Amino acid sequence: MKAAVFYGKQDMRIEDVKEPVPGKGQVKIKVKWCGICGTDLHEFHGGPAITSVTPHPLTGQMMPMILGHEFSGDIVELGPDVEGDWKVGDRVTVDPCIICGKCYNCKNNHYNICSNLGFVGLASNGAFAEYCLAEDYQLYKLPDNVTYEAGAFAEPASVSLHAVRRAGVSLGDTALVVGLGPIGLLAVQAAKAAGAAHVYGVEISKARLEGGLNLGCTEVFNPKECDVVAEIKKRTDGIGCHVAINCNGNDASMRTCLDATRGSATIASPGHGGGQPAQISTMTDLNFLEKQVIGSHVYVYEFVRTLPLLGDGRIKTEELTSAKIKVDDLVKGGFEELLNNADKHLKILVQP
């Protein structure tokens, strides 16, 4: 089958590889669409940082690896002992978390921070290929009203739903979303779906600022063009938003979130900021206004929450799709395009 195999930094090769054979508890999926994630982009241009370079403890797999973990498709084959009501022809998407089920975090209902956590497409071969394997516990049926294209958004949308739920966005809140990439734009929609009265977006890219306005932001602000904190305070009785979602996660975005929120606000920070530490004063940032800054990592069963919202249109994905390409064009039309024309793009979907 045709697959995009990641060999190392900026070395992705479209190759003909053997079709995978489902093992115990696994299914084989014919991939319909797979989105390019920011993680894939970082891996290609700067990595491998997350892709397994030594055998992953749960999968035994390592580089070279087929990337791609935001996908939808049809089940075409079941391996032995698959648990659950799965059959050939089922339209599915996949929660790509590969988990041990045995560590403290798994047993404590936080499989998203499993001590041995891996992902399909980073710790086992992913979906930039004609076929991909998944474990039975990773499968979610696509409702009839969710297209394969929308199904490929179930993974990033679940990241955003998880962050919005962790932040406790509540009916009537005024919410701030900093960083309007796909995760941010899905968070804008999730916050509105959670009942936020207003969502303010912060971003520098033109396409993403427009995306914010198209997908539910009351207003968007470009920190290169205005004093974002002052503008938000003008619109919030001088005291800032109730809640913030920090989709960038770096020091500057954390500062915006802290300064543009009111007393007792929660700042959920799904963004990684490239690991760059944020400077947070316990005195002035946390205590004097009693705020909380909380981590938010991927999702914990949010797929079952996300899929109905993708189906009924509360989470829109067509507006987030800036290009659809074939896997043959993954490097030039995908990874290079996203780097060189970042200002034009939101999500690029890839068809094997």
Added chain:
Amino acid sequence: MKAAVFYGKQDMRIEDVKEPVPGKGQVKIKVKWCGICGTDLHEFHGGPAITSVTPHPLTGQMMPMILGHEFSGDIVELGPDVEGDWKVGDRVTVDPCIICGKCYNCKNNHYNICSNLGFVGLASNGAFAEYCLAEDYQLYKLPDNVTYEAGAFAEPASVSLHAVRRAGVSLGDTALVVGLGPIGLLAVQAAKAAGAAHVYGVEISKARLEGGLNLGCTEVFNPKECDVVAEIKKRTDGIGCHVAINCNGNDASMRTCLDATRGSATIASPGHGGGQPAQISTMTDLNFLEKQVIGSHVYVYEFVRTLPLLGDGRIKTEELTSAKIKVDDLVKGGFEELLNNADKHLKILVQP
């Protein structure tokens, strides 16, 4: 009356001043005991940083000021229109928060972060004096089983209860308390009272390490003598504590709290760290183990929770009292002693 008046950095004068007259809604209290708070110490040696140097918006008062906000005493006079069941002779302690009752935070049940927040002893004359005024809304009756000495601990104990409650310390938790000053040692007891199975303490001062062991710590660790994170992980299945109370609030103590806690831990940070920012990586500190770092500022009605625990002995204060002095000796026996012999002291109580 005799009072200790704060004129500026290291300028505290024992003077004879006029007795205060209770205004509308105020009572006059004959002070029995008043503790020296770390805030008082910082004001004396490094301030004034918090004491009002211009007229406070709610009290109109400014320096020179009588400090002292951790106190107990008897009501000796009522001003006009005092609301509530208060009478001369009532044994009381005082929640020293001076609040506007009108700002967003007050109306949102967070009077502890009132936009105009002041404190008796920092924004109005306090209790290093024979008499002190308090507003009716600040008063709490001392139960019969709470001594005046213990009553003077109601304020710092409420700080610790608030932090332990904010942190969500839960039955059977293993808790970490970093910084075993009075707030830390009260937090150790509060965590145990909240059902913590084990509390580990971190401190460098000898008296405070001993205090930790005397007041409920399973073990205490001195970062100058061991690798605290490694020692705590040895005792917690290699994954760290469930919850942490950061009573120092600086970068090093935050690092200990982040590194010595397990997945999904909450770190409450009542300590101010002198305003020094802590470096927190959204990626590795918050997201990958989905932790939350939360502010905790003074108290919100915790006095009603603290007083019964002071009465029944779950919060002990005698072991926290390292000296009892007269107000005449406040500078030498109090402020200078606490600076020069910090290693020997916990709380010093002052009698007018």
